[in-house]
Amino acid sequence: MIIADKPQKNSELPQEIKVKEQPRIVTKLSQKAKSSNVVQQKTKVKAEALSFYYGPTRALTDISFDIIANEVTALIGPSGCGKTTFLRIINRMNDLILGSRVEGKVSIDGKDIYESSVDVVELRRRVGLVFQQPNPFPKSIYENVAYGPRIHGIKKRAILDEIVEKSLTQAALWDEVKDRLKEFGLSLSGGQQQRLCIARVLAVRPEIILMDEPTSALDPVATQRIEDLIRTLASDYTIIIVTHNMQQAARISDTTAFFLLGELVEWGKTSQIFTRPRDSKTEEYITGRFG
Amino acid sequence: MQRFKEKSVRYFFMVCGLLSIVILFGIFYLLLNSSFPAISKVGIKAFFAEGYWNPTAFSGPQYSIWNLIKGTFMVGAGSLIIAVPLGVACAAYLAEIASTREREIFKPIIEILAGIPSVVLGFFGLVVVAPLLSRLFNIPTGINALNGSILVGIMALPTVITIAEDAISSVPQNYKHASLALGATRWQTLRKVILPAALSGIIAASMLGMGRAIGETMTVLMATGNALANPSSFLDSVRTLSANIAIEMGEVPMGSVHFHSLFFVGLVLFLITFVINLIADLIFQHYREGA
């Protein structure tokens, strides 16, 4: 951690930060090592000394970070801090950017995903991505969900039907759309479209689901539904979510990582980050002093 | 297997993309190749010497393309004198003054003008413009360089209007606002700020119009009279490079010096338009980057 060697000010947390059912804690900060309180669980994604460049510009600097299986990990930080870049490294969507370069190592289940033998297409199947703007394809609701299975070679109608129903049910959308599967995906409301996109990802049976500010384009009610859905999905999937919304991170995540200017300032249990941040910058950010 | 397929698909598209380069060079190469027998027999000097084009003369055929080039540039310049002021005026009106509604009506109409086949314009020149000119100037026939210039000018109009309008609309709004804020009228702004700022684009538009005019065949073939004499005014009949090919190609014995010399005429025409288009292109890139 880059910040660790800098002296830190002690300060108090203001009162408006709410963390899952926990009482407000006013505490003194210490200069102890950062992630000592992470319980040893199964690590799904591991970044080691990861740096990322867009051409000559460095967007991420020396990130080392463990993401635990079957947890929700929230990435927070101000705009342009590199959290979305980090997210897109995990399923190699950044490969599409010309002149980009990865240094260091990222592994899933202990296997380096930037090794030359890795099949990017297969990697992206295992690591789903939900975008900031709901982006249903210009196809029917059914075809949107069946798209993934189809391109991966499933042709039998019965199997597709089953996958579509199961995925839509998991995405808590089945009841709303079961009678109009032939309608255009774009005819749904914004929140429904986003759940459709989640169902589309679930249909390819991923292990990890990446979400890039999935509720930023949605109203509070739709946001609530997506958040509930994320909590439910966490028991089966490893979920990594980028969010601008501190309350959202506090509400739904198990682990929170705070990014600033391309560096990972600190990460740890969400309850700890929001109540006893070790770094003054984290504290300033979550208390709304910048960002 | 899938990777191999992806690679082959990529190469297939790349080959198709590269084909346009091949075609352009192929045209140049075949023209050069086919005109080579004529070049070696007649000599470059004789082609460009002042004199007449008379390859079928019984005693001492002549191959000077002097008058043809003169005729070509007369019609080219004449059409620009008509098309550029009119075209830029229309473009300025459409870009800066016309209401959205007017623009939506006029732009498709201009596309219709662009869609009129050149042979129809030539026919119109023959049956309508020629008698008109003959009465107006009291000359026996109105089939001359002026007639050709008018019709080719009309033909080049859509090109000039479209590109000049593009150039004028891409002048940054803040130039315009700055001028208006200083108390300039809209007309002063248009004349002193917008048009000068769009000048390189307008010049590019004129060059492209010129390129089209010089390469045009059917209209000039039908409207200019195609005389081989040295023209002294716009009321004289002229023959252009393109018309010369169109008239003689069908009647020459394949493989004769005459046949090959027509390819040489084509080569000269190709090079002239190539240079004009290249200049237009360079100006274009310049103003695209400047704007």
Add this chain to the structure above:
Amino acid sequence: MLTKEENHHRRNVSEKFAFLSLRLSLFLVMFILGVILYDITAKGIGVLSWDFITKMPKTGMTEGGIFPAIVGTLYVTVLAALLAVPLGVASAIFLNEYATQGKITRLIRISLRNLAGVPSIVFGLFGVALFVQIMGFRASLLAAGLTLGLLTLPVTVTAAEEALKTVPKSFREGGLALGATKWQMIRTLVLPPAFPGMLTGVILGLARAAGETAPILFTGAAFFLPFLPNSPFSQFMALPYHLFIMATQHHNISAVRPIAYGTAFVLLAMVFLLNLGAIILRYRYRKRFQR
């Protein structure tokens, strides 16, 4: 010195005058277009009859219909499309989906722009050299169709690329993130929504090809044929060429003037119907993906 009011008044008057003259130049262009269309229509529509468009020419083309010319134009246009459309779409896919902004792409684009400016008569010469002579197709439908196809290629590529550009990036990313290969993504998510736009561009390109005369003059168009072309290696009659013949080459030009007008009208109508279809198509699909 002028008073403030006088100055103001003068500026207002000059602005009004200037705007009026710009407007008048646009009306002048519209007037010219109107006269051309009116003249051809008024004198051409009277000639039109069922027999005129379905019968063969008779008695040295002084009577009868123009059926073979219509058929010939249709055939040659379809042949041109068979070459230009697949090649044009493939080039556009390469340029828009695969190519990176490098030297090769730049070279392809420069070639395309220059190819678009190559005079049609030069394409005619190229067709003679390549298809008629080297490939040995003789003067035939095939040679003329291929020549026209090459001529239309730049238009088709540009149109197809425009259509590809209207497809939102989010469709592409969504597909790739689900583990689609690039080609699967293009085939299933990019080409279907781009199809109407491509069709529009293709139709516009074909309308241009149908009206071209110069490229087919020596590559296969015939003065008169008493039968319809029965193979790709036959010669053919074509509307634009027929108009040219009727207007300038016939032994009794004044007697066949009505036939010339009729031919001009049919050609114009054909080109306009194609243009109109394309414009309507474009208008209907223009706002499809905008949210």
